Amino acid sequence: MKGAAAVGVVSVAGCLGDDELETVTIGGTSSGSSTQAAGQALARAASEESDVVEVSVQETDGWTANLYEYDNDQIPAMGVDNNSMSKAIAEEGPFADDPVDTLPHQGFQFTALQIHWVGLEGGGVESVQDLRDGGYTIYPIQPGFGTRLLTEEILEDAGIWEENEISNVDTSDIPGQVEEGNVDALCLYGSNGVELASWCQEVDVRSGDGLYLLETDEEFEQTIEDHPGALLNHHEPYGYEQDVTELTDEAVSWALPAQWAFGPQISAEATYDIARLALEHDDVIREADETAPDFTPEYMAETVMDDVPVHEGVADFFEEEGVWDDAWERGEAE
Secondary structure (H helix, E strand, O other), X not given: OOEOOOOOOOOOOOOXXXXXXXXXXXXXXXXXXXXXXXXXXXXXXXXXXXXXXXXXEEOOOOHHHHHHHHHOOOOOEEEEEHHHHHHHHHOOHHHOOOOOOEOOEEEEEEEEEEEEEEEEOOOOOOXXXXXXXXXXXXXXXXXXXXXXXXXXXXXXXXXXXXXXXXXXXXXXXXXHHHHOOOOOEEEEEEEOOOEEOHXXXXXXXXXXXXXXXXXXXHHHHHHHHHOOOOEEEEEOOOOOOOOOOOOOOOEEEEEEEEEEEEOOOOOHHHHHHHHHHHHHOHHHHHHHXXXXXXXXXXXXXXXXXXXXXXXXXXXXXXXXXXXXXXXXXXXXXX
16 A cells, blocks of 8 residues: 655645644646536635635646646645545556555545536437447547546446547547537536536537437446446436437436545644535535535545545544544544
8 A cells, every 4th residue: 555644745834823824735626627616615615714724726637647746746635536546556547557656645525526428419429339339539538537537447348448539638628629520429527416517518508509418228337337436326417508318318427426635744723624614614615616515524424445544634523523433544644
């Protein structure tokens, strides 16, 4: 297992004092992403409701990329999904040839993303079976995103990846590619059953009412169920301005939970207060990010894994709220 005590670039305004706030810089992935929105909402809550901590959100290349950024001392905290974290621990996936030496301590769950297929009018794709047959241009989300890592693994397991041309453009560029008809099918995602990520909303707007849910089958659903990093969800489509139910009225998604994770160089007081803000002021968070979940101690603790320490301040919070599991490892802030 990788060590969890990174030296890191400490983005701290100083020790806690009567007139001084500790600044925690969070790697929030790209502009327009669900993590960036969640981080900015958390920053607003800290600004309005905390006399302990302030939150700054830095743009990065995605959840998987954040683990490399942390390992290279570029960020002291981040949004990250459990699938990427598990791959880093096991030195699998992208970490097989390029492992990381340090990992952050775990924090708490802040979102769950529901990734699903849509086809684009004129592309000729109606089902996942069409994609198995191959010959299409597909967009499985931006490289470096945790959503991309999980999606890539599922599509490989489903026999879809090698059979099609993969578009690797950034999320900021894919709406234009859709508008120009350069892709046939895309993987989009929403947060917590509430709203699409903002870049997915832009795809929706610029598609010319040409999006529709793809039909899936039992084989594809079994592939999702068999993947340890994914959860199989069936749900009504949400967040679209257009009717996407031309072929099916049910979205089949592979859901990916994510958490805030913190380096041990961040104080226990700071991470405790960040967790407190999420629980006590989720109304402020939701005013800034309508996709925010209903934060409860149980929800916040759902992402805790056995293999990585929980940051000391978050562990204190979980103990106080009665959701701490003695099987978990308590981290120590420096």
